[in-house]
Amino acid sequence: MNYMKINNCWSILMVFFGLISIGCSDEYLNKEPLSDVTAENFFLKASDLELYTNGFYRMFPESSIYSGDAKADNIITTTLSDEMRGTRLIPTTGGGWNWEYLRDINFFLENYQKCDDENAKKHYGGIARFFRAYFYFDKIKRFGDVPWYDYTIDPSDVESLQKPRDNRQFVMDRILEDLDYAIENLNEEVQAYRITKYSALALKSRISLYEGTFEKYRGITGYEKYLQSCIDASEELMNNAPYGVYTTGNHSSDYMNLFNSLETETSEVILSRQFTQSLAIDHNVNYYTTTSSYGRPGMPKDMVNSYLMKDGSRFTDKANFNQLSFIEEVSDRDPRLSQTIRTPGYRRKGESLNIAPNLGATMTGYQLTKFVTEPMYDTYDESVNDLPILRFGEVVLNFAEAKAELGTITQSDLDNSIQMLRNRVGMPPLILAEANSIPDPYLENQYPNVNGTNKGLILEIRRERRIELYMENHRWDDIVRWKSGQTITQPLRGLYFPGTGSYDLDNDGQIDVVLYEGDTPGNQTAGIQYIKLGADIFLDENNLVDPQPDFNNRTFDENRDYLYPIPRVELQLNPSLTQNPGWE
Numbered sequence: 001m002n003y004m005k006i007n008n009c010w011s012i013l014m015v016f017f018g019l020i021s022i023g024c025s026d027e028y029l030n031k032e033p034l035s036d037v038t039a040e041n042f043f044l045k046a047s048d049l050e051l052y053t054n055g056f057y058r059m060f061p062e063s064s065i066y067s068g069d070a071k072a073d074n075i076i077t078t079t080l081s082d083e084m085r086g087t088r089l090i091p092t093t094g095g096g097w098n099w100e101y102l103r104d105i106n107f108f109l110e111n112y113q114k115c116d117d118e119n120a121k122k123h124y125g126g127i128a129r130f131f132r133a134y135f136y137f138d139k140i141k142r143f144g145d146v147p148w149y150d151y152t153i154d155p156s157d158v159e160s161l162q163k164p165r166d167n168r169q170f171v172m173d174r175i176l177e178d179l180d181y182a183i184e185n186l187n188e189e190v191q192a193y194r195i196t197k198y199s200a201l202a203l204k205s206r207i208s209l210y211e212g213t214f215e216k217y218r219g220i221t222g223y224e225k226y227l228q229s230c231i232d233a234s235e236e237l238m239n240n241a242p243y244g245v246y247t248t249g250n251h252s253s254d255y256m257n258l259f260n261s262l263e264t265e266t267s268e269v270i271l272s273r274q275f276t277q278s279l280a281i282d283h284n285v286n287y288y289t290t291t292s293s294y295g296r297p298g299m300p301k302d303m304v305n306s307y308l309m310k311d312g313s314r315f316t317d318k319a320n321f322n323q324l325s326f327i328e329e330v331s332d333r334d335p336r337l338s339q340t341i342r343t344p345g346y347r348r349k350g351e352s353l354n355i356a357p358n359l360g361a362t363m364t365g366y367q368l369t370k371f372v373t374e375p376m377y378d379t380y381d382e383s384v385n386d387l388p389i390l391r392f393g394e395v396v397l398n399f400a401e402a403k404a405e406l407g408t409i410t411q412s413d414l415d416n417s418i419q420m421l422r423n424r425v426g427m428p429p430l431i432l433a434e435a436n437s438i439p440d441p442y443l444e445n446q447y448p449n450v451n452g453t454n455k456g457l458i459l460e461i462r463r464e465r466r467i468e469l470y471m472e473n474h475r476w477d478d479i480v481r482w483k484s485g486q487t488i489t490q491p492l493r494g495l496y497f498p499g500t501g502s503y504d505l506d507n508d509g510q511i512d513v514v515l516y517e518g519d520t521p522g523n524q525t526a527g528i529q530y531i532k533l534g535a536d537i538f539l540d541e542n543n544l545v546d547p548q549p550d551f552n553n554r555t556f557d558e559n560r561d562y563l564y565p566i567p568r569v570e571l572q573l574n575p576s577l578t579q580n581p582g583w584e
Contacts, residue, residue, distance in 0.1 A: 043111045046120035052108055053124050056131040059101055060273055060389060061473065062283060066371075068473035073488040074303060075471070076363050076547050077295040083476065084488055086555050090565040090583055096142050097567050099149075105132045106152045126186035127195045129178040130203065136175050137207050140168055141477060142564045144580060148174055164576040169222065172211050176229060179204040183233075190242055192264040192272050192386070198241050199271045202390040204233040209398045210481050213405060217449065217483040227402040234399035243268060243392040244420070251426035256339035259371045260349050264386040271390040275383070285371045286383045290361055294380075298364030299341050301493040301544060303470075305442065306463050307334040312428035316442040322542065323496050326357075326365070327507045335425040336467055342367045344507040350374040356506035359513060359529055359537065363547035364494030370471045393421055393468055401461045404454045418461070421468050435460045446487050485556035492552075494545030500533060557582055 042048050061067070069075045071083050082088045108128050115121050132150075139146045145165035153160045182200035189196050212226030237243065246258045246268040258265055264272040275281050288294055305316050310332045315321055321329070330343040337343065342357040346369065357367040377383045396417035403409035411432045418430050439456035443463060450458050465478065479487055497503065497515055505512040513529045514521065515537070524530055531537050538546045546552070560582025571577050 039107075039111055043108075043114045045115060046117040046124075049108075049112055049115055049117075049120050049124035052112075053127045053131075056101065056105065056127065059131060059134060062273065066285075066387075066471040066473055068476040069471050070297065072475040072479050073300060073490070073492070074466070074475040075297045075368070076300050076492055076494075077297050078363060079295070080548055080551055080554075083561070084554060085551055086557065086561065088561070088564070090579075091567045093567050093569045095567045096139075096564060097570050102132065102135050102149060103152055105135065106150060109150075110152060122185040123187050126182040126184075126197075126200070130182040130186070130195050130200050133175045133178040133182070133207070134203065136171055137203075137210075140171055140175075141210070141480070143566060144168055144563045146171060150174070162574045162576050165578070169215075169220075172207075172226070175207060176204065179207070190266055192266050192269055193274045195271070198237060198243065199390060201233045201237045201241070202270045202392075202395055205230050205237065205395050205398045206390070208233060209402050210477060212402060214481040214483075216405060217481070224406060227406045230398055230402040231406070231408075234395050234402070237270075237392070237395050238399065238416070243270060243395075245393060245396075245424050247424045251335050251424070253339065254424050255336050256369070259388075260373045260385060262373065262385045264388070268393060269386075269388045269391045270395075272386045272388045274386050277384045281384075282381050283383045283387065284381045285385075285387075286373060286375075286378045287380045289368045289372055290358070290378055292358070292360035296361055296363045297368055298362035298494060298547065299366040299368060299470075300364055300547075301366070301495075302446070302490065303466065304329070304337070304341075304366055307337045307467060308427070308463075309333060310335070310427070314440055314442070316440070322544065326495055326503075326505050329496070334427055334467065339425075340368065340370045340467075340470055342369055344505070346506070348372070348375055354506055354508060356512040359531055362494075363545075364492075365545050366494060368471070388472065394472075394474075396420060397461070397465050397468060401458070401465065404458050404461055407452075407454060409454065409457065418464055421464065430457075430460055430464070432457055446490070447482065447484050448486070449483060480562050483558075483562070485558060485561055489554045489556050491540075492546070492548050493540065494547055496542075496544050497539060498543055499539075 043052070066075070070077060071081045073084065105128050109125065109132075112121060112125055112128070136146070136148070145168050147163045148166045148171050149160070149163075155161075179200050182195075183197055183204065186195065186197040186200055188198070190198070208226045208230035212223050212230060214220075215223035215226065244267060246265050247254050248257075258268065264274070275283055284294075289297060301322070305321065307315060309315055315329075315333065318324075327344060330337060338346070342355065344356075345354055346356075347354055349372070351374075357365060359365055361367055371383075371385060371387070373383060373385050377385075400409065400414060400417040403413050409432065414430050414432055422429065436454060436456040439459055440463075443459040444450070447459060447462060450462075452458075462478075462482075466475070479485060500515045500517055502511045503513045503515070504510060511525075511528055513531060515531050515533055517533050520532070521530060533539060538549045540546045540549075560580070563580045563583075565583035566577060566579055571579060
């Protein structure tokens with residue numbers, strides 16, 4: 001691991017240079033010359049600790065915050081991910097096996113006690129522990145067992161440099177110890193862009209659920225303690241933190257407005273990535289979802305089918321549900337559907353004109369609208385709405401799932417968790433007894449390894465999670481921890497079209513799309529999309545849009561594909577490392 005050869009002074013210098021890009025106050029920029037900064041004259045004041053730990057925030061994802069959905073089966077684009085196609089290769093170097101941030105964190109933890117401000121030491125020590133947990137959780141998810149280091153390594157320390165992997169439960173327990181320290185010592189305040197006690201609790205909820213379900217679905221002994229850890233952290237947030245589910249009482253827009261607001265809604269969002277026009281810190285979600293030249297992302301039909309009817313009944317119980325016109329299939333559904341994709345009546349934020357789905361901008365016909373803001377931000381990398389990293393809505397879903405998987409859930413638990421999300425959009429309650437009495441066959445087909453007393457309820461919680469957390473970077477992690485890789489090999493489909501003809505997609509009585517074969521129609525009408533079958537769009541034998549006709553026979557290797565391979569060079573540098581199963 002060549003990161004360990006960076007000397008201490010260089011580590012501090014890199015933090016300084018990195019922080020300039022994320023913004024510092026003038027007092028930090030007017031410090032002594034960088035050439036004079038050493039471990040001996042730094043870490044002495046609270047401002048030193050703040051400045052150093054600010055560099056850790058670069059670990060958070062930027063616009064790729066929704067990449068976990070495109071990596072799996074939630075977002076279908078012009079190019080399927082290597083994970084979806086089963087075409088990942090062993091890299092020579094890189095591949096996520098990088099450790100620079102860990103060295104910076106451990107170096108801080110070895111030096112921050114020099115500061116004489118006790119409150120600052122507690123808080124910023126907690127931030128460092130939070131980020132070490134965050135760092136190692138990412139490594140565990142990607143590689144499984146990894147070597148645990150809680151100290152910086154001297155270049156001559158061959159034993160440490162060539163250390164074998166530690167057992168994942170050992171590492172997970174160290175992660176939770178770091179989070180417990182952070183929870184105990186971090187400031188207890190609402191700070192959307194900074195780590196607080198509440199951030200640490202939310203991360204502990206997420207990590208504990210991941211590990212508990214990862215181990216349960218692989219028959220690993222001891223998974224129960226992680227599920228209970230998730231429950232405990234979630235309950236602490238639910239009962240003793242100033243957060244809830246954002247709502248103004250408007251069922252038709254509150255879910256959408258939570259995500260298209262330029263500034264973080266701190267009544268629900270615990271931690272977010274800040275974007276701002278003044279500092280040219282931006283992302284590309286508007287461009288990504290509205291242009292025909294950047295991936296053409298679309299929601300797959302199986303997810304559209306998963307949304308319940310507005311009265312709580314199952315859409316997939318309807319006759320011929322897969323062959324309904326677009327207007328029919330999106331009518332009277334869970335309101336989150338119309339606040340996530342374009343449906344009849346959709347208007348861009350700040351606009352008064354209803355607009356239909358643009359088939360040129362989506363591979364499936366179901367055009368994404370979550371996170372989409374005003375048209376003025378449609379240019380590449382011009383979006384500046386904040387993107388959530390941790391929010392209360394996820395915490396209540398974690399709580400309900402952990403209790404269901406542990407077998408301790410009650411109707412009261414559902415009422416105090418998932419029902420808050422459903423109340424926001426005016427959906428009826430999830431009834432425990434009903435869910436378990438007749439499990440949804442459609443969901444059973446998606447997740448065939450769910451069994452036991454709470455089978456029906458667990459399936460319903462998975463439905464709720466996929467819908468509520470759509471485009472928030474959870475789907476790939478969920479597929480992995482549920483050991484449900486075969487789910488992403490199922491057919492990818494889009495809108496139903498009976499064949500060539502003219503179609504009104506927004507129910508305004510006007511033609512929006514013309515599907516044709518052969519020569520391009522003459523005398524075309526402005527505002528109508530002309531789509532050629534077999535060229536611009538493909539239909540399968542059931543007249544459903546097939547967004548990826550070349551990839552209908554995808555496979556997922558159950559013995560290999562839940563983890564990533566360790567790069568070849570790292571195996572050569574450290575002969576104590578072993579390659580992940582199936583990648584040898």
